[in-house]
Amino acid sequence: MRTEIKNHFFDVIIIGSGVSGSVMAYELGKKGLNCLMLEAGEFFSRSNFPKKEIDGNSKLYWSGGAEFNQTANLALLRPKVVGGGSIVNQALLDRFDQNAWDDFKRNSGVNFFDQDKMSEWYQKAEQGVNQEVIPAEFRNKNAQIFADGFKANGFECAPLNRAQKNCRYSEGNDCIECLSGCKIDSKQSMLITYIKESLKQGLKLLSKFEVDQIEDKGDKVLVHGRHYKSQRKSFSCRKLVLAAGAIGNSKLLQNSNWKLPAIGHHFYTHPQFMVLGEFKEDILAHKGPFQAMKSADAGFRKKGFKLENVFAPPVGLSMLFKGFGHEHMQLMKRIKKMACIEVAVRDTQPGKISFKKGKLKIIKTLNEEDKKRRNAGIEAIEKIFSSQGAVAIHQGNLPIGLHLMGGCRIGQDDRNSVVNPEFQLHNSKNIFVADSSIFPSAPGINPSLTIMALSKKAAQGMVL
Ligand SMILES: Cc1cc2nc3c(=O)[nH]c(=O)nc-3n(C[C@H](O)[C@H](O)[C@H](O)COP(=O)(O)OP(=O)(O)OC[C@H]3O[C@@H](n4cnc5c(N)ncnc54)[C@H](O)[C@@H]3O)c2cc1C
Known part of the structure; x- marks a missing residue:
């Protein structure tokens, strides 16, 4: 403006x-x-939000998309x-x-x-x-795997409460787009x-x-x-x-x-680790309303983590997969067969932000307690995917801090x-x-x- x-x-x-x-x-x-x-x-505004993921990253975030902690093993997403x-x-x-x-x-x-x-x-x-939950009939396969896997393992889950109004799912909108700004002013x-x-x-x-x-x-x-x-x-x-x-x-x-x-x-980020479950059939986790469910399990809360049903566009996902060249390309080719659940850790190790001579320095690490919380979350995700027939499980390479x-x-x-x-x-x-x-x-x-x-x-x- x-x-x-x-x-x-x-x-x-x-x-x-x-x-x-x-x-x-x-x-x-x-x-x-x-x-x-x-x-x-x-x-x-809705008429000119960036259309491509790569433009969304560079135009809507500081430092061209992501900033990193000092050891470059935690990506921080800071909107601009x-x-x-x-x-x-x-x-x-x-x-x-x-x-x-x-x-x-x-x-x-x-x-x-x-x-x-x-x-x-x-x-x-x-x-x-306005707040809504995604009606069960519109949940995509990723959300269904989440809900069914929770049930099979005796974990509690619930629909996510979302700030949205009339997402017009019946028109076939793929809501993953709204991560670069909602084009229908529903968010x-x-x-x-x-x-x-x-x-x-x-x-x-x-x-x-x-x-x-x-x-x-x-x-x-x-x-x-x-x-x-x-x-x-x-x-x-x-x-x-x-x-x-x-x-x-x-x-x-x-x-x-x-x-x-x-x-x-006293800087905290809820480090989030995405874990992908690979299935034989297509999951198409990016289609439709891509995020509908969350954990609501008292045991998880006590252990210091929560799980959410998520997915990310291709550039974001490519940063998570390990390997280079052919191996990486093969994984990327199979993303339509992958479901995704993220574990967000309630971190206990405070970080530090300093700014000297024009340079931002962020110290943020995981202590043993935070690692224990992450591992407990990943273990639960593995059980969920295995119970639903996953043929492989891929742990994301890089945790992300979204809640700064x-x-x-x-x-x-x-x-x-x-x-x-x-x-x-x-x-x-x-x-x-x-x-x-x-x-x-x-x-x-x-x-x-x-x-x-x-x-x-x-x-x-x-x-x-
Ligand atoms: C991808 C992603 C997904 C998330 N999902 C959720 C979610 O589902 N639910 C949830 O509760 N939270 C979510 N969060 C976190 C949530 O968006 C933040 O916690 C929240 O926006 C923080 O609000 P804030 O007012 O503190 O700062 P912000 O909303 O970040 O606003 C700060 C603004 O200040 C501007 N600014 C900074 N420095 C200057 C300066 N020097 N001069 C002028 N302007 C400046 C920035 O450009 C920015 O626009 C998510 C975050 C990300 C990145």
Whole structure:
């Protein structure tokens, strides 16, 4: 969106247009505040979302598709587009259970981290997006293998709750396409929900503007950055919302020489390992609604992992298969015979994001406990595929971090946290954060709905 921004002073500036930034913009706009949203990514809509997977990767993500941890054995997918993660994500919405809230409370000392206390905020968040499950008659073969394999092994599963509306399955849509932006505006991304409503309320949105520095002057906050290929520009505001995500916020605060020792620490990703079961017959896991089922097994939750029925487009899959040349090509030729289940680990080993001299360095490894959780998940997947007649099982080469959390964790103590329970930076009453960066630990549950709920709560408490 190439809006000309004539005004340089705003009530509120919001950095990042993803899940948190969009909800905050909507709530603050509703209060009649004059808001500016700055987003590094491009503004796409259903008419011009990238059509090819390879273009989707390069145009909708930072660093051309994937970033890596320091040891290059974990790929991190960080969205860069108006709407942030809600454009590329799988649109799965889950409320946290009490176990996740107890863990958050233990790690932060924040009192409202509780299922009952958060219930009203979840309800408010849910009002802005339509939710559906995929009807059983439309599940594809991959989902059926998942459901049947769970049943055969005595595991509990359930339909995935999705942010979507009228996917028109009967018309033969292949929903895997929506990972590069939904072309029929069925996915309830921020773009067609909270951002759309915010623009009607008067939100100014500048896309392709990357903020590189912020300064709190006490009576106002200065925001500096660069619009795509143009000169450096500054805006100012009374209050600032940081909604650039775990890596974005950590990077920005470090580049601004912010003095809080915990910035960039306590970084979690729910590392996800895809496991493919090869069958004699065609599975066509990419056809139709490609993701319908999840594990709902209390035993899995206790062991620290969850399983989801997933698939990926060919470029993504090619990164997972081992081998080179002929061996790799043979595997790729057989992908239509493959079903896929992913294990997502509730990681316990905190990582660290640092940004020095223009370079991002991410330290993130699996400790023995995390490996145990991964192995327990893979073992369950192997049982599921074997019970359904798989002829071979291929473990993905490369884990992926899709849920990037922490780096500016919330807490009471400014020595080991960055944001206070009122969602302000410990050392600034003017700067607010409620996005994935404030997570104090890994919940082991899809984070978006909770980010929306926390953002609703933060926006309500913001007083100018
Ligand atoms: C492939 C994929 C699938 C996923 N599936 C699910 C799912 O099914 N369910 C679920 O709950 N979660 C899912 N997630 C995770 C979910 O999308 C994220 O947790 C969520 O988007 C985080 O919200 P956020 O507001 O913290 O940041 P984001 O939504 O990532 O938004 C941050 C925005 O800030 C912008 N930004 C960063 N730095 C700057 C800067 N310096 N200047 C200007 N702009 C900046 C970014 O470009 C980005 O658009 C998935 C993620 C991926 C990548």
